[in-house]
Amino acid sequence: AQTVTQSQPEMSVQEAETVTLSCTYDTSENNYYLFWYKQPPSRQMILVIRQEAYKQQNATENRFSVNFQKAAKSFSLKISDSQLGDTAMYFCAFITGAGTYKYIFGTGTRLKVLA
């Protein structure tokens, strides 16, 4: 079965500090794509960062970076210099192969950035 596990239901971090959200997944496929989506209180999901499984280099988008460990099937998200606007639910997800659409989502981590 294909699954995504986010073991931290809630986390908090002080403004300007760094926080890491963990995610593990399970799939027998070799070609897949991993994502982190952010769902602010307004509820619209926004793509934060994506990673192709065939790429060894960890993806980075400004203050957001991932630690992708393919053998361990781990895909953690690091947020540097946390800002109040980072407060949101964060979902880890993946799809297998290009052109597919059945995202498998984790249950999410609620992150609160404290002033």
Next chain:
Amino acid sequence: NAGVMQNPRHLVRRRGQEARLRCSPVKGHSHVYWYRQLPEEGLKFMVYLQKENIIDESGMPKERFSAEFPKEGPSILRIQQVVRGDSAAYFCASSPGQMNTGELFFGEGSRLTVL
């Protein structure tokens, strides 16, 4: 530059009534997806549609649920004879014809409450 538009944002129904949720995809996107988010859970795939075609409805309950994406107008998710277990947030997403990046563009969701 309108994103995915969903309405209503909130819908309250009594058991046995019908619920209709609408979704207008990003302009130019021809693929629409519906996901359901139950409380404290991740999003679960329901159905994938292209204009006038249901491509994959494997995630949708066999009874009471239906979806369409007509040639003109929004995509509609219809739930007949709602029950309390249908209470959830329903998210619509869209993508261009070719999902080269794998990214889905999500709406803000429609929260259905069944009394």
